[in-house]
Amino acid sequence: MEIVMSIVIGIVFAISVYLLLSRNLIRVILGTLTISHGVHLLLITMSELQRGAPPLLNIGEENFTDPLPQALVLTAIVIAFGVTSMLLVMGYRTYKEHNTEDLDQLRGSADE
Amino acid sequence: MTLLHWATISPFLLAIFIPLLYKYFRKIHTGWFVLILPLVLFIYYLNYLPVTRDGGTVMEYVPWVPSLGINIDLYVDGLSLLFALLITGIGVLVVLYSIYYLADKKERLNNFYVYLLLFMGAMLGVVLSDNLIVLYVFWEATSISSALLISYWFHREKSIYGAQKSMFITVFGGLSMLGGFSLIYVMTGTFSIREIIANVDLVTASSLFIPAMLLVLLGAFTKSAQFPFHIWLPDAMEAPTPVSAYLHSATMVKAGIYLVARVTPIFGGGAAWFWIITLAGLTTLIWGSLQAVxxxxxKSILAFSTVSQLGMIMSLLGAGSAAYYFNDGDNLLYTTAILAAVFHLINHATFKGSLFMAAGIVDHQTGTRDIRKLGGLMTFMPITATISLFGLAAMAGIPPLNGFLSKELFFTGMVQASQYGIFNLDTWGMFLPIIAWIASIFTFLYCAIIFFKTFRGKLQLEKLNVSKVREAPFGMLISPIILITLVIVFGLFPNILAYSIIDPAMQSILPGILSVGERFEVNITHWHGFNLELWMTLGVFLIGILLYRTMNRWSKLGFYRSEQDIFNYVYDQGYDGLIKGSQVITRAQITGRLRDYFVYMCVFMVLLIFYTMFKYDGFMLSTDNLSPIEPYMWLVLIAFVASIVAVPFINNRMTAIIVTGAAGYLVAIMFTIFRAPDLALTQLLIETVSVILFMLVFVHLPKLKKDKIKPSTKIVNLIVSVSVGVMMTLVSISAFAFGSETGFSSIREYFIENSKALAGGYNIVNVILVDFRGLDTMLEILVLAIAALGVISFIKLRLKEGEDV
Structure with missing residues (x-):
């Protein structure tokens, strides 16, 4: 399972980086969204999958999965949301101001 | 903090109050307040004279960073006291002179005196500090304050150029010197000059000896304007003349001399040290004198003359270092060169200081310093002419002035050096006195040119910017008169300096040569009988006069007409090349394209990680300890991969949102399977909000179009993204295998055990977030708040008409 997950994570990263390298601002934003999925899955995979019960003390189990990566991922999900929404609105505003979403046209003057 | 420490930093302290004094006492020239300090300091340092005269030294300790061996330990011996007296003594005269020179109400005296005091303090720090790092700090402070002084009239382009040039060259030297000091620390384990000299065997035996020596010398040579680093000094003449008189004749340029003298006990005694310093000095001497002509x-003539004279002192220090080579009783014979160096150092400060001041007076009274426009000033400015006459005569080496004495000693030193019979001197040694002699002829020649072209001949009033030429105000003449008096006094009675100043300084440069209680024999006389030096001096006079008389003929040569030093060309080309080169690199790198920046980052990251993994054999694969995959899990995974892979190909906005949303919900399902209910809940919630947000924004955004990318770019993008993916997979597999093989236990047990006991919660993940890592979560909320503010301002705020970011 962990090896399969690693391959899945690799695919997610490859696709996300490809989106980030795109000329279109919207695709770049989609890339940041998918790359965060990759990161979260990577973190959770490192903690030995599917061993032990969910980390809840009151369900009568003895063995639990590692709660620490879960806590980290939870933080990361929320931050990633903040980043994505910020980027999204920034993209929106950029389009409103410059009337283009092409990053090559958003470069600024050539002789800076 | 002892009194010595306070005295040394007092210029910095006074500098703080200068702007206030300038602001509230506009009626009084700020210079009068400044004048007091060097005067008091001069008297204070004079108190140490009896101590050093008897061979004593004073060391005062103040710890700064003791763990690194960096302490502000001040050390007073003959050499540092000589410099301290020069700095404060000439300082008094220069400040006095500047009061009249910068009498214009428009001058920004607050700036000027702050810089000057900074410089004075830094210089005192350089010569009094025993710790190499502290010395280095003060050394760089002199570079910075001197650049500020050179650019004092910053509206002139040449001032800026000169300041930049001096800063470049001296700071470059300073940095290499720091490298040299670090190597010395590697060899000896201490930064204290005293301790290094005590353990000098560690240095001489080390293989780092030569690199350390070269780096330290680079610092000294750049500061003392030695060939080919001399080019900054003539451009530094854009500074106000008091600054030139102070920094570029008496003090800062001599910091390099000081450093060489100070480290002679560490590096001296070998052939490399002897030849490098002697040759650098002699080359500088002859090059400077030729350029001066x-x-x-x-001021340019005086600048090149300073370069040349500094070369002379430097070469003497090199020749004198041979005294360390001879360890028998005869080595006292070889110390004449060091004697000449110390004596000429003092003499040069006196006569060159006065000459700079006289040049400043000429400039101040006539409005020009061009010798082609000047002439006949003797009648109108008799006092200035007399000052210049004595100063120039001393520099040219005319008896009985002090310059004559030190030049004779210089010849003696060089003739002696050529007869040492060591370091291959029997073959090449004869060139030393010859070079010295030729350079002295040119020295004589440019001294004659300055005097006769400025003060003799006919007054050319029509070429000057003033209607009438007058003698300078008396206040301006005081300082050069005092210096010229010293020139004459030292010339007539050189032995008043002999055992009070020169001998203690020699003992600091050459410690360990004398047995306890002994003294160097310092006996400077005017008449040595009919020896070689006398004939050399007479030859200089004869040929010098001859050359001056025939000046009309050779002044038509191309050599005389062009003033440019070829090394300036090298510097300017190098400087332009540096700017152009960095522009090319910047343009290639900072393209303004987001894609390029991502490519740089990804490529660098991939290369770094692959390199590290290969180097340390980090790739691993372990099939044990894997968890099984249930059949339904395949379904989830395939759906997830399919939706992710589809994203780049979608050209419809709505489909794109739905597909990414689907991927997000599938991640939530995976979290459920991986026994992470909290994550699944959060992911569901966030994904829903994200999808809504995307929909809201996408309404306003244009349709997704197919990217128009060049095929080559597309291939690069593919390669980069695939390699990132491969890297992540390999790192992930290896990390997991590494983790299960090494069997490091997770710290989970702590949280599982203490979740209930310490925090009273059953949901361990939640307890970690709000309790164990509560501060993190709080800051995370802060980040979200900032993001929310950003979102609002992006949507709501508009720039007003005409406003720009």
Missing amino acids: RQKDL
Whole structure:
């Protein structure tokens, strides 16, 4: 399972980086969204999958999965949301101001 | 903090109050407040004279960073006291002179005196500090304050150029010197000059000896304007003349001399040290004197003359270092060169200081320093002419002035050095006195040019910017008169300096040569009988006069007409190349394209990680300890991969949102399977909000179009993204295998055990977030708040008409 997950994570990263390298601002934003999925899955995979019960003390189990990566991922999900929404609105505003979403046209003057 | 420490930093302290004094006492020239300090300091340092005269030294300790061996330990011996007296003594005269020179109400005296005091303090720090790092700090402070002084009239382009040039060259030297000091620390384990000299065997035996020596010398040579680093000094003449008189004749340029003298006990005694310093000094001497002859600007002539004279002192220090080579009783014979160096150091400060001041007076009274426009000033400015006459005569080496004495000693030192019979001197040694002699002829020649072209001949009033030429105000003349008096006094009675100043300084440069209680024999006389030096001096006079008389003929040569030093060309080309080169690199790198930046980052990251993994054999694969995959899990995974892979190909906005949303919900399902209910809940919630947000924004955004990318770019993008993916997979597999093989236990047990006991919660993940890592979560909320503010301002705020970011 962990090896399969690693391959899945690799695919997610490859696709996300490809989106980030795109000329279109919207695709770049989609890339940041998918790359965060990759990161979260990577973190959770490192903690030995599917061993032990969910980390809840009151369900009568003895063995639990590692709660620490879960806590980290939870933080990361929320931050990633903040980043994505910020980027999204920034993209929106950029389009409103410059009337283009092409990053090559958003470069600024050539002789800076 | 002892009194010595306070005295040394007092210029910095006074500098703080200068702007206030300038602001509230506009009626009084700020210079009068400044004048007091060097005067008091001069008297204070004079108190140490009896101590050093008897061979004593004073060391005061103040710890700064003791763990690194960096302490502000001040050390007073003959050499540092000589410099401290020069700095404060000439300082008094220069400040006095500047009061009249910068009498214009428009001058920004607050700036000027702050810089000057900074410089004075830094210089005192350089010569009094025993710790190499502290010395280095003060050394760089002199570079910075001197650049500020050179650019004092910053509206002139040449001032900026000169300041930049001096800063470049001296700071470059300073940095290499720091490298040299670090190597010395590697060899000896201490930064204290005293301790290094005590353990000098560690240095001489080390293989780092030569690199350390070269780096330290680079610092000294750049500061003391030695060939080919001399080019900054003539351009530094854009500074106000008091600054030139102070920094570029008496003090800062001599910091390099000081450093060489100070480290002679560490590096001296070998052939490399002897030849490098002697040759650098002699080359500088002859190059400087040749260039000086060509100059038309009074201060430029003096600048090149300073370069040349510094070379002379430097070569003497090199020749004198041979005293360390001989360990028998005869080595006292070889110390004449060091004697000449110390004596000429003092003499040069006196006569060159007065000459700079006289040149400043000429400039101040006539409005020009061009010798082609000047002439006949003797009648109108008799006092200035007399000052210049004595100063120039001393520099040319005319008896009985002090310059004559030190030049004779210089010849003696060089003739002696050529007869040492060591370091291959029997083959090449004869060139030393010859070079010295030729350079002295040119020295004589440019001294004659300055005097006769400025003060003799006919007054050319029509070429000057003033209607009438008058003698300078008396206040301006005081300082050069005092210096010229010293020139004459030292010339007539050189032995008043012999055992009070010169001998203690020699003992600091050459410690360990004498047995306890002994003294160097310092006996400077005017008449040595009919020996070689006398004939050399007479030859200099004869040929010098001859050359001056025939000046009309050779002044038509191309050599005389052009004033440019070829090394300036090298510097300017190098400087332009540096700027152009960095522009090319910047343009290639900072393209303004987001894609390029991502490519740089990804490529660098991939290369770094692959390199590290290969180097340390980090790739691993372990099939044990894997968890099984249930059949339904395949379904989830395939759906997830399919939706992710589809994203780049979608050209419809709505489909794109739905597909990414689907991927997000599938991640939530995976979290459920991986026994992470909290994550699944959060992911569901966030994904829903994200999808809504995307929909809201996408309404306003244009349709997704197919990217128009060049095929080559597309291939690069593919390669980069695939390699990132491969890297992540490999790192992930290896990390997991590494983790299960090494069997490091997770710290989970702590949280599982203490979740209930310490925090009273059953949901361990939640307890970690709000309790164990509560501060993190709080800051995370802060980040979200900032993001929310950003979102609002992006949507709501608009720039007003005409406003710009």
